[in-house]
Amino acid sequence: MTRRFLLSASLADPALADPAVAGPVLDQAQAAGLDLLLLGRAGAVPFDAQVLAAWAAPRLTRMGVVPVIPPRLGHPFHVARALSAVDYLAGGLLGWNPVAEGEEPEQIADLVQATRALWDGWDADTLVIDKASGHYLDTHKVRASHYEGRWYKTQGPVNAMRPLQDHPLLVVDAASPFAVPGVDLAIAAEGQSAPAAARLLRRVTLTDDPGALADAFAQGDIDGIHVDLAGASPELSSFAERFAALASPAPDATGTLRQRLGLPLPEILSAPVNASVKESL
Amino acid sequence: MPKPIHLWAFLQGIGHYPSGWRHADADPRGVFTMDYYRKVAQTAERGCFDAIVFGDQLQSRGAGGRTPQRLAMPTLDPMSLLSAMASVTQHVGLVATVSTTYNTPEMLAERFGTLDRISGGRAGWNIVTTAHPDTAPNFGETELPEKSLRYRLAAQTVAETSALWDGLNAQHGPSPQLRPVYVQAGQSNDGRDFAARTAEAIFCPAATIEDGIAFRSDLRRRIAEAGRDPDGVKIMPGLSFMLADTPEEAIARDEALLALADEALCIEYLSESLGFDITSYPADGPIPAEAIVAGTILPAADIARALEKPVAQGVTLGAFASRFVRTPRGHNIFRGTPEQMAEMMIAWVEAGACDGFTLQPAFMASELEMFVERVVPLLQARGALRKAYPGTTLRETMGLTRLPSEMAA
Numbered sequence: 038m039t040r041r042f043l044l045s046a047s048l049a050d051p052a053l054a055d056p057a058v059a060g061p062v063l064d065q066a067q068a069a070g071l072d073l074l075l076l077g078r079a080g081a082v083p084f085d086a087q088v089l090a091a092w093a094a095p096r097l098t099r100m101g102v103v104p105v106i107p108p109r110l111g112h113p114f115h116v117a118r119a120l121s122a123v124d125y126l127a128g129g130l131l132g133w134n135p136v137a138e139g140e141e142p143e144q145i146a147d148l149v150q151a152t153r154a155l156w157d158g159w160d161a162d163t164l165v166i167d168k169a170s171g172h173y174l175d176t177h178k179v180r181a182s183h184y185e186g187r188w189y190k191t192q193g194p195v196n197a198m199r200p201l202q203d204h205p206l207l208v209v210d211a212a213s214p215f216a217v218p219g220v221d222l223a224i225a226a227e228g229q230s231a232p233a234a235a236r237l238l239r240r241v242t243l244t245d246d247p248g249a250l251a252d253a254f255a256q257g258d259i260d261g262i263h264v265d266l267a268g269a270s271p272e273l274s275s276f277a278e279r280f281a282a283l284a285s286p287a288p289d290a291t292g293t294l295r296q297r298l299g300l301p302l303p304e305i306l307s308a309p310v311n312a313s314v315k316e317s318l
Numbered sequence: 319m320p321k322p323i324h325l326w327a328f329l330q331g332i333g334h335y336p337s338g339w340r341h342a343d344a345d346p347r348g349v350f351t352m353d354y355y356r357k358v359a360q361t362a363e364r365g366c367f368d369a370i371v372f373g374d375q376l377q378s379r380g381a382g383g384r385t386p387q388r389l390a391m392p393t394l395d396p397m398s399l400l401s402a403m404a405s406v407t408q409h410v411g412l413v414a415t416v417s418t419t420y421n422t423p424e425m426l427a428e429r430f431g432t433l434d435r436i437s438g439g440r441a442g443w444n445i446v447t448t449a450h451p452d453t454a455p456n457f458g459e460t461e462l463p464e465k466s467l468r469y470r471l472a473a474q475t476v477a478e479t480s481a482l483w484d485g486l487n488a489q490h491g492p493s494p495q496l497r498p499v500y501v502q503a504g505q506s507n508d509g510r511d512f513a514a515r516t517a518e519a520i521f522c523p524a525a526t527i528e529d530g531i532a533f534r535s536d537l538r539r540r541i542a543e544a545g546r547d548p549d550g551v552k553i554m555p556g557l558s559f560m561l562a563d564t565p566e567e568a569i570a571r572d573e574a575l576l577a578l579a580d581e582a583l584c585i586e587y588l589s590e591s592l593g594f595d596i597t598s599y600p601a602d603g604p605i606p607a608e609a610i611v612a613g614t615i616l617p618a619a620d621i622a623r624a625l626e627k628p629v630a631q632g633v634t635l636g637a638f639a640s641r642f643v644r645t646p647r648g649h650n651i652f653r654g655t656p657e658q659m660a661e662m663m664i665a666w667v668e669a670g671a672c673d674g675f676t677l678q679p680a681f682m683a684s685e686l687e688m689f690v691e692r693v694v695p696l697l698q699a700r701g702a703l704r705k706a707y708p709g710t711t712l713r714e715t716m717g718l719t720r721l722p723s724e725m726a727a
């Protein structure tokens with residue numbers, strides 16, 4: 038597939054929890070051609086972004102939403118359930134960006150691995166749903182993961198399906214870095230050490246030069262850009278005016294985010310890290 | 319003019335019958351799509367329901383070690399479903415069951431605070447303490463706290479969460495209801511006292527009108543003793559229903575649907591609910607009542623009472639289990655015509671057995687649609703159900719006492 042220039046932005050205005058604000062902002066963000074909208078950002082989480090992502094789910098036509106989740110708002114068992122639901126409701130247009138708020142990076146990595154272990158307790162083809170035979174699911178495809186990390190222990194199986202995308206896109210921000218395998222997207226400023234990831238977004242501002250960014254993309258240095266917006270209006274219009282052309286012609290907006298961005302399927306089942314993901318029961 | 323009836327729609331996957339998903343009109347794969355939840359939520363709103371309610375658990379059924387996989391029914395997180403449904407509706411309330419034992423006050427304050435804002439003031443919180451022992455290992459613990467302690471901790475968690483809402487309301491401006499409507503569903507003495515002090519609405523089982531009157535009178539007394547106005551708390555027992563043009567047809571529809579249930583699986587569900595393994599007893603044999611009463615983790619007296627009639631009637635274990643799974647908490651089961659159902663509902667409310675009903679459709683969307691199309695207009699014609707929503711918040715919709723600071727806001 039042809040490589041695509043990715044456009045991402047974050048909004049951390051508490052007014053986003055007001056439906057009269059959030060509705061038009063989502064429309065505007067999608068019209069601006071954004072591939073990803075982060076709800077909150079490292080250092081600014083003024084709402085429960087998992088709730089807002091669920092609210093946004095039925096309104097998404099092309100854009101992915103990425104709730105920013107600090108440990109105070111997300112135990113792995115709750116996060117695994119919430120994100121599984123939103124991934125289905127959004128038709129696979131979901132990512133997530135776990136961030137520290139003073140915690141050690143290792144705790145965030147632990148949170149991510151525990152959540153993934155719960156998702157991996159369900160195979161993608163668990164459901165049979167055959168009305169004629171009365172066979173609902175294949176019982177051999179559900180497992181307790183018995184995850185034991187330093188901060189989080191969770192047995193499973195979680196009472197939630199494996200997400201539509203297997204795992205929602207994992208976004209790591211260099212402003213709150215942590216190390217786990219299989220990161221889908223990293224956000225980092227130029228010159229900043231970027232977490233290892235399948236795709237790299239450069240953190241820029243609304244005054245950066247689109248030409249230079251197009252060059253960096255052409256040379257394979259970056260896969261797109263990310264802007265932390267102070268507010269939705271007029272910043273989203275400025276964003277579109279300045280950067281939308283980088284991503285043109287607009288690609289087909291079908292399939293899940295993982296499919297559209299050509300990202301690999303998660304491999305955690307075969308490579309559990311820093312924990313024992315046992316098949317038991 | 320009859321007293322007003324409040325309606326809640328209790329949603330759960332494809333519905334409440336263990337075999338509902340097998341009905342020709344059911345679309346069981348739909349429960350993983352937004353289209354299904356949009357349709358169901360908008361149907362409830364069309365029927366002027368006060369709220370959509372979800373129960374919730376924090377474990378996969380049967381994960382304790384016995385035949386786990388067979389029981390593990392995947393579900394989607396209700397808080398997320400309600401948040402998404404808020405996006406496609408205007409008025410209907412959104413009540414989420416969330417545990418005080420396995421959430422911090424901060425998680426509770428942020429989740430419900432955000433839901434109340436983004437829904438324009440439609441959030442409700444069914445405050446549960448989590449009773450299933452399999453939950454603890456999912457949160458790195460070995461055991462649940464004992465019940466009285468759980469309720470004491472719950473009171474503390476609610477108080478701390480409430481203080482956090484005050485802070486958030488000061489910081490970001492007031493959310494429309496300031497805090498979610500408090501709902502409770504405990505049955506024990508501790509549970510009822512907690513409800514009397516805290517709840518604005520109560521979800522409970524009431525198999526008969528007499529059960530309803532007894533429960534509601536008891537709760538109203540406790541509420542008054544706690545220094546609160548009993549009229550400020552709505553009692554909403556569950557109601558399982560099956561409609562048809564004649565009573566005989568309704569019973570036949572019910573039997574036909576139950577016949578599709580996997581009896582062995584229902585016996586496993588029953589074992590799981592009882593906390594006692596009865597899977598070794600034959601499905602076509604008698605109900606092992608003595609063993610169950612001796613072994614269950616549920617209140618033995620309640621279970622003994624629930625078993626009396628089926629044992630006397632010689633119901634087989636398999637048939638009992640599939641009927642049990644349809645409404646495990648012993649709710650009222652109605653089978654009959656729309657006219658009979660409307661009469662029954664009005665009679666219960668008039669008799670003081672309840673303030674409304676928590677409807678548990680056998681499967682959706684069609685059974686909920688049938689209620690909205692055939693029973694709702696009858697209730698409205700009798701003046702027992704409003705034809706439009708009186709306001710915007712759940713507290714207004716339920717006719718609940720508004721919080722003092724809500725009126726100032």
Ligand SMILES: Cc1cc2nc3c(=O)[nH]c(=O)nc-3n(C[C@H](O)[C@H](O)[C@H](O)COP(=O)(O)O)c2cc1C
Pocket residue numbers: 372373374375415445446447448449503504505506507508509510521522523556647
């Ligand atoms: C009608 C009804 C519905 C309930 N729904 C839930 C639920 O969805 N999730 C949950 O954890 N507990 C639920 N409960 C359990 C209660 O909150 C409580 O934990 C349990 O009944 C034990 O307390 P008790 O002895 O006071 O009743 C429900 C209880 C009743 C009566």
